[in-house]
Amino acid sequence: MQPDSAIEALGALAQEHRLALFRLLVQTGERGLAAGAIAEALGVPNSSLSFHLGQLREAGLILQERQHRSIIYRANYPAMNSLVAYLMENCCSGAADCGAGAVCETPAQERKSA
Amino acid sequence: MQPDSAIEALGALAQEHRLALFRLLVQTGERGLAAGAIAEALGVPNSSLSFHLGQLREAGLILQERQHRSIIYRANYPAMNSLVAYLMENCCSGAADCGAGAVCETPAQERKSA
DNA sequence: CTGACATTTCCAATTTACTCGAAATGAGGA
DNA sequence: TCCTCATTTCGAGTAAATTGGAAATGTCAG
Secondary structure (H helix, E strand, O other), X not given: OOHHHXXXXXXXXXXXXXXXXXXXXXXXXXXXXXXXXXXHHHOOOHHHHHHHHHHHHHOXXXXXXXXXXXXXXXXXXXXXXXXXXXXXXXXXXHOHHHXXXXXXXXXOOOOOOO | OOHHHHHHHHHHHOOXXXXXXXXXXXXXXXXXXXXXXXXXXXXOOHHHHHHHHHHHHHOOOXXXXXXXXXXXXXXXXHHHHHHHHHHOXXXXXXXXXXXXXXXXXXXXXXXXXX
16 A cells, blocks of 8 residues: 555545544445435535545545445445555564564454454 | 544544654554654654654554653554554444455454464 | 436635744753 | 753744535436
């Protein structure tokens, strides 16, 4: 991942409505949500939401697809994973106590079996 | 993690110098780096660097400690991990094909054994 | 083709972020 | 104590983000 892409992605997430929007899509999964449904869920005017959708889309964090009259948005999971990997890249210069159960261990999400 | 803290942290990372700075500290590990050493490594004037260090510190992403005449900065790994966990929280509403080896799997760092 | 709906573009006002030289603060060493 | 080094604070100038109403665009049903 390029530094510029990472900055763009982080900047896209560093905003109240966009962070809520992205997390909503992350939690929604493959099904995705239409722009109108998102606007209603977040309580944001259409024109503002469209602006924020554009920011997230340009940053590569979300994907869009037309479906009938609506446009469906989904989280771009590989992009999210790349961003996280970039932040943690070469953590602690690969010290032995870094990756495995120590400082750089990602909690990820709680697994059902955990 | 609170939404406001996440926005603050993401905003702190969404800047060329601060992203480079944070990644430098992540890679440096427990040893940490003095402000002067960071300024030299990044090629940023002292006053600018101090501003960026303040932003990252206020966001909770880095920790500082005085050591003799220098101030040593370190990455705050738990804060980084919380932020990542917040982004991925309840990914795909816990669908079976989400966590394990699918979309929400964090690559984390490449392990030495991978 | 016409009407209705979903979404985006345009625009201007307001707010917030970034930069860096110069001066101030703070901690040791002699 | 006095001086020096490391870092931060101050201040003003420049640049960029966010907002939302109104108008434009694009898609489908009848």
